[in-house]
Amino acid sequence: MKNIIIFGLGGFAEIVYMYFKQNPSFNVVAFTANESAIKENDLFGLPVVPFENIETVYPPTKFQMFIAIGYSNMNKKRARVFDEAKSKGYELTSYIHSSTIINDGFVMGENCFIFENNVLQPYVTLGNNVVIWTGNVISHHTVIKDHCFIISHVAIAGNVVVEPFCFLGINSTVRNRITIARECVIGAGAVILENTKEKEVYVSRSTTKLDITSDMLKNL
Template identity: 45%
Template sequence: MAKVVIFGVLDTAELAHFYLTHDSDHEVVAFTVNQEYLKETEFKGLPVVPFEEVETFYAPSEFKFFAPMTGRKMNKNREKVYLEAKAKGYEFISYISSKATLFGNEIGENCFILEDNTIQPFTKIGNNCVLWSGNHIGHHGIIKDHVFFTSHVVLSGHCVVESYSFFGVNATIRDYTTIAEGTLVAMSASITKNTEAWGVYMGSPAEKRPIPSYKVY
């Protein structure tokens, strides 16, 4: 069990607090946000402290950190907080729902994996990844750092997902496919071949759009 500081006070942080409280051995002790967004000093009955000074309130030697943020700016916002908290000396927890199905998979730190995800054998997941509810993650795959799956995504077997990728609801990815760095797969898109870095893919079968993903999301 760890005493945990959560980054944020919006929906995702509130959900993280709920899941950690009701479905883990961890104890949430506080929230933290950047000073410019610090409007209240309490959330969910717990203190809210400025992120710029969080280590003076909650020493990294005694507390762990969790930053379960959205995929905005192609996961770069979440990466920034993750790296800054790491530079402060914090270790991170990951939350994996007791209602997810795993098979001894290797999963990194600061991951937020919700209910009804199936992660088949021999698939590895990196650091700072979010898998919202109800995804199928196929066997013998690799998901690298700073990736976001929404819900009901089907990632078939032997796929490689490079960092900063984002998958919309009901996206489908064919087996043995490589999803290049920063790929945005739109909702209901069907990927049948390797993607290009920072591409946006829509449709079934999916086609690449002319605008890069970092200008879309």
């Protein structure tokens, strides 16, 4: 069993805690955050310890950590805390939900979190600090590099490379053999058929609104 400290006090940290709690391989012992962000001394009945001196209370020789920070600032806040935790000597644990399908050749770094019902085909590689939400398909030989965040129902074809600090929104699609450049945002429903350039933002058009009201529809 891994004894875990969760960095974070927000919604993502609360979600992560529930998943760890449901898995007997993990034992969450405390939460941590920067001292200036701490408003209460406990969360879910567990102590909240300032990150500035966390290693004196829960030494990295006995405890692991998970950085539960979302995609704010293009994942850079999560990356910064990742580096700070590593500099303190912590191993950063990763989590894969039992319903996710993992195939041969899968490689994953530290501080990754993979939610329910994902399909990761053979020879998929995840870097460090990658979050993959629910119900995605990541096809064979795809590489997702450090500090990326993938929301639900994303379809990534084979031999794709996603460079660091990218965000892929719900129901987005990436064609095979595409490279998503560093710090790109692929918005909800976007379809990527060509390589992107660094820091580009892609959005799909919103669904058309008709100039009628719902009570004008027949047979509905």
